[in-house]
């Protein structure tokens with residue numbers, strides 16, 4: 675889980691740095707040409723997506739995360755990781771309706787069945 679957070683943090687920082695360097699995201703209210711930015715008010719966490727890992731049995735050219743049989747940059751998510759988030763959803767009072775799994779290929783993760791069972795047990 676730590677590696678996923680670090681990977682996402684580094685990815686966000688890299689994107690943000692390149693966008694700031696291009697002058698596109700210097701202002702959170704207006705765009706580079708002075709137009710008002712679009713926004714969506716946060717009104718709940720209806721769907722929680724779990725990324726099960728970046729490995730995939732194939733390697734599509736347009737893959738958003740460059741998954742492949744060799745890309746293990748995101749280590750496999752574990753059932754313990756999922757349980758931690760499920761408990762947090764419950765304790766924080768989110769009205770989450772749906773859990774999604776993505777990757778990589780979720781069924782390459784050896785804990786995909788226990789992870790889905792945890793979700794079912796929590797009523798998802």
Ligand code: SF4
Nearest residue numbers: 730733734737741778
């Ligand atoms: S995760 Fe999806 S898009 Fe990416 S390589 Fe695998 S099948 Fe293709």
